[in-house]
Amino acid sequence: MTDAISSLRDDTVPEHRRGSGLVRLLLSNEFGLAVLIALAFSAFAVSLPGFVSPFSLFTIGRQIGIDTMIGLAMMAVIVTGGLDLSVGAIGVCAAMVFGYLAQSVGVPLAFAIPAAILFGAGLGFINGYAVVRSGVHSFIITLASMSIFFGVMIFLTQAQSFNELPAAVPAMGKLRLGGKVSVLLIVTLVICAALSVFYRYTVLGRQMLAAGANPKAAKLSGIRTGRVIVSCHMLTGALAALAGLMLTARTGAAVPSMAGQLGQDWLLPAFLAPVLGGTLLSGGRVSVIGTLLGATFVTIMTSGLLLMRVGEFWILACLGLMLLLAVLADRFRQQVLRARGMI
Template sequence: MTDATSNILDEATPEHRRGSGLMRLALSNEFGLALLIALAFGIFAMTLPGFTSPFSLFTIGRQIGIDTMIGLAMMAVIVTGGLDLSVGAIGVCAAMVFGYLAQIAGVPLPLAIPLAIAFGSVLGFINGYVVVRSGVHSFIITLASMSIFFGIMIFLTQAQSFNALPLAVPAMGKLRVGGPISILLIITLVVCAALSIFYRYTTLGRQMLAAGANARAAELSGIRTGRIIIACHMLTGGLAALAGLMLTARTGAAVPSMAGHLGQDWLLPAFLAPVLGGTLLSGGRVSVIGTLLGAAFVTIMTSGLLLMRVGEFWILACLGLMLLLAVLADRLRHQVLRARGMI
């Protein structure tokens, strides 16, 4: 398992170590990102009329909420040094289950929402169980499961949407709290806070980080890494389901194609936010705030470029370029840190 992991995801970045004080903060991913966000926001706000209108701020905030949730879903499994290509498929599957429960079966929303999230976790459990038991890298397992999950969903729904959901669902997507702030962004912030506490203060969270940083050492110190990896996949599934539900609220309907063919459209936001935020692909380190900032940066850039009438297809290319620049900048940052003897 570890051999395959290091071979397939050959991430040469060394582990972060404690450097000293202010310089470390100034060179941290989060600080750089916050600076970039402030810069981009300032430039767009000054040059583009309408960028800071309440409606624009509302849609930007809502998009940040959804993209962050997608990023967090991937982050939860990147912790183990693995990945989950099926996040999009899980998100859509959970959204469709929710659509069925709420629209056809008439299950009340307070029950349908947790059921859909639990369903996402079950799909995550299947991924994790197969990965752990087979010892095959999660890339290929989740490549297969994304095809299977999506295939079963599209077969059962016959590619039909659930578009007569209870009115509370689209209302949720439009709900504003405290001026232009979307309720979806609030939900995401709450989840971010919970995850930060989870990784820092709970045994399970710390075991996840330990298993990701060095599986053998974790195993030797009594952590049952297999179970931990399964738990990571379940967390990913649950978060992906939540992202799917949020997207459903925004659209006002559960649409099978809302994450593209096989859910592939989620892959870029899913990796972009954590990687921008400084989560190591080799596992063992997460940054919940970084993921939030990463998603915020991407969303602000996208909104600004759209307002500048850059075609949405070219924005797709820009986002790809941004991912490339992000990893290159990260590499450069490491070299600077190493040259100054900070790592």
């Protein structure tokens, strides 16, 4: 089973076809993003003196942590070639469940936080089960569930916020290490490390990659692709819930509109980070580090443009253009690597 799974992975290319490691590095999304991040950060640091102040670095790092978590949530379902438009709705619903447990019921945070994450995984299970049982593409299923989850949440909460959470919640959002580094960013880095290990060394992680790379071959090798798809959606739900909790810690309250109407404000960051980072929309390949770098680049660009007082409309237009260019660049990179016999 393990050998069959390994044979389906993108990185099991014969040695004579791998080509120059240096060329592959220079053509990788990670290298390109690292260069763009360095250039953007340097440009804003020179033109905007306040950009590198301790408080600015703290807020940028905190936002990077949240945006990366949102991107990881989408990445977890793109692995199998699926999409989840309900990421924002799940995140908000989980945050509201956390607010209800922590504020109204008085459940200790040690139990309220895992309960909210499990709730998000449960909503992800509903999405995954519906996709597998119906055979309808996840785009349609999650487009519907986005409205359902959000609508039910608004009905049950009457659109009321939970703004009297335990003091430890907003304190976590404000906590910084060394005066500059947000604890929320540290949490995200830990999750990134865990996901890297998960996809590289665990059976389920390799099955997810195999099911995304070649579903038919995965079935022939004995992989139960239906369960794998459901597991991907559950992981997406759990990560979206964690992103919602991080946003709650930043704002100090669980607010129904914290991700926009129906959670749509999360959609662009959710796609931008993994796609910029090199995760294939067709499935079969992920880059956890690339997703982190993609979110970092987007956050730095957004923060710098806001400090330059660029209109929000133009910032959204810029982010949309970045997503389009990222998709085109990915296709070009694949063509170059294929022409050189490296893939």
